[in-house]
Amino acid sequence: MSKELRTVSGMRPTGPLHLGHYFGVLKNWVELQYTEEAYFFVADWHALTSDYADPSKIRTNIREMVKDWVGAGLDPEKCVIFRQSEVKEHAELSLLLSMFTPVSWLERNPTYKEQQQQISNKDLGNAGFLCYPVLMAADILMYRPHGVPVGEDQLPHMEMTREIARRFNYLYGELLPEPKAMLTPAAKCPGLDGRKMSKSYNNGIFLSDRMADIQEKVRGMFTDQARLRKSDPGNPDVCNLFPYHVLLSSPEEQAEIRKGCTGATLGCVDCKKIFLKNLETFLTPLQERRSVLDANPARVDEILAHGNERARAFAGQTMALVREKMGL
Structure with missing residues (x-):
C-alpha cells in the first residue's frame, strides 16, 4: 500500500x-x-x-x-x-x-x-x-x-x-x-491489585516477564472480591481478570467463561489457568522476536x-x- x-x-x-x-x-x-x-x-x-x-x-x-x-x-x-x-x-x-x-x-x-x-x-x-x-x-x-x-x-x-x-x-x-x-x-488493563497497571505499583505483567514469574503474579491476582468460593456466583463485569479475557480469549471462550462464572461452575483458579494459557500463546512470539535482540x-x-x-x-x-x- x-x-x-x-x-x-x-x-x-x-x-x-x-x-x-x-x-x-x-x-x-x-x-x-x-x-x-x-x-x-x-x-x-x-x-x-x-x-x-x-x-x-x-x-x-x-x-x-x-x-x-x-x-x-x-x-x-x-x-x-x-x-x-x-x-x-x-x-x-x-x-x-x-x-x-x-x-x-x-x-x-x-x-x-x-x-x-x-x-x-x-x-x-x-x-x-x-x-x-x-x-x-x-x-x-x-x-x-x-x-x-x-x-x-x-x-x-x-x-x-x-x-x-x-x-x-x-x-x-x-x-x-x-x-x-x-x-x-x-x-x-487493570493492575493485578485492581489499580492502574504501573511499574511504580509493582502490579504489572511486563512484556519481558518469564511465564514462571507471571504464574506467581497471577496466582495472587484480584478477581471478583465478592466471590469467596467456587460455589458463589461471580460477576465478570466487576472482576479484575475478565478484561484480559476480552483482550486475549476468543468470543466463544469469553461466553463460556461468563456462563461458568455467573453459574458458579467455573472457579477463579480455573479462570486464571485459561488466562495463563492464552497469555503464553500471545507472549511467545513477542518474546521470541525480543530474544533475537537480546542475543545481538x-x-x-x-x-x-x-x-x-x-x-x-x-x-x-x-x-x-x-x-x-x-x-x-
Missing part, C-alpha cells in the same frame, strides 16, 4: 513495558506502520523533565524499550524508530515555538496541574516540565503529520499542538498542518542509528522551511 499519510508518536523510556502499554499503544502503532509513513521515537528528553535528578537508568531503559517495541511487532524496515535526543532539530524547533507560545497556555494545561498535585516525591517546578507541551508540539509538528495516535488523556496536549501550529501559520505563513488526534481504542545487542544500535538518520533527513527539510518562514 502506498503510504501517502504520515503519523508520529513517542514514548518515554521510564521502565519496562507492560500489557497496558501493548494494548493501549503498541498494538495501534504496529497496525499504523503498514498504512502510514510512521515515525516512532524514544522520548528521552521528555524523561528528563521529571527524572532529571537521577537519569542513571535512561540509557538502559532506551535499549530495553526498543527491544519491547520490536518484540511487539514494530519493523524498522516499515517504520522509523529513532531517539529524540539524536535529532537536534527537535530542540531547535521547540525553542522557536516557545518564542510565541503564551505562558498562560502552559499553566492552564490540565496534565501539568494534575501531576504537580499527584507526584509528591519529585520536584516538578522546573521550566522543562512547564514547557513539556512545547517540546511535544515540536516532536509532532517536525514531521508534519495528518494525525497522531493518542489516548483521551493526551487530548489537551494535542489541542495545544494544534493551537501552536495555528499561531505559527498566522504569524509566518502556512506551513505546519494542524494534526488531528487519532484516538486509540480504549483497552482496559548491536542490532539495537543499528536500528536506532538507521532511524536517527532517516528522522534527521526529514527534520532537516522541515527546519529549513521553518527558518525561511521566520526570516532566520
Whole structure:
C-alpha cells in the first residue's frame, strides 16, 4: 500500500513495558506502520523533565524499550524508530515555538496541574516540565503529520499542538498542518491489585516477564472480591481478570467463561489457568522476536542509528522551511 499519510508518536523510556502499554499503544502503532509513513521515537528528553535528578537508568531503559517495541511487532524496515535526543532539530524547533507560545497556555494545561498535585516525591517546578507541551508540539509538528495516535488523556496536549501550529501559520505563513488526534481504542488493563497497571505499583505483567514469574503474579491476582468460593456466583463485569479475557480469549471462550462464572461452575483458579494459557500463546512470539535482540545487542544500535538518520533527513527539510518562514 502506498503510504501517502504520515503519523508520529513517542514514548518515554521510564521502565519496562507492560500489557497496558501493548494494548493501549503498541498494538495501534504496529497496525499504523503498514498504512502510514510512521515515525516512532524514544522520548528521552521528555524523561528528563521529571527524572532529571537521577537519569542513571535512561540509557538502559532506551535499549530495553526498543527491544519491547520490536518484540511487539514494530519493523524498522516499515517504520522509523529513532531517539529524540539524536535529532537536534527537535530542540531547535521547540525553542522557536516557545518564542510565541503564551505562558498562560502552559499553566492552564490540565496534565501539568494534575501531576504537580499527584507526584509528591519529585520536584516538578522546573521550566522543562512547564514547557513539556512545547517540546511535544515540536516532536509532532517536525514531521508534519495528518494525525497522531493518542489516548483521551493526551487530548489537551494535542489541542495545544494544534493551537501552536495555528499561531505559527498566522504569524509566518502556512506551513505546519494542524494534526488531528487519532484516538486509540480504549483497552482496559487493570493492575493485578485492581489499580492502574504501573511499574511504580509493582502490579504489572511486563512484556519481558518469564511465564514462571507471571504464574506467581497471577496466582495472587484480584478477581471478583465478592466471590469467596467456587460455589458463589461471580460477576465478570466487576472482576479484575475478565478484561484480559476480552483482550486475549476468543468470543466463544469469553461466553463460556461468563456462563461458568455467573453459574458458579467455573472457579477463579480455573479462570486464571485459561488466562495463563492464552497469555503464553500471545507472549511467545513477542518474546521470541525480543530474544533475537537480546542475543545481538548491536542490532539495537543499528536500528536506532538507521532511524536517527532517516528522522534527521526529514527534520532537516522541515527546519529549513521553518527558518525561511521566520526570516532566520
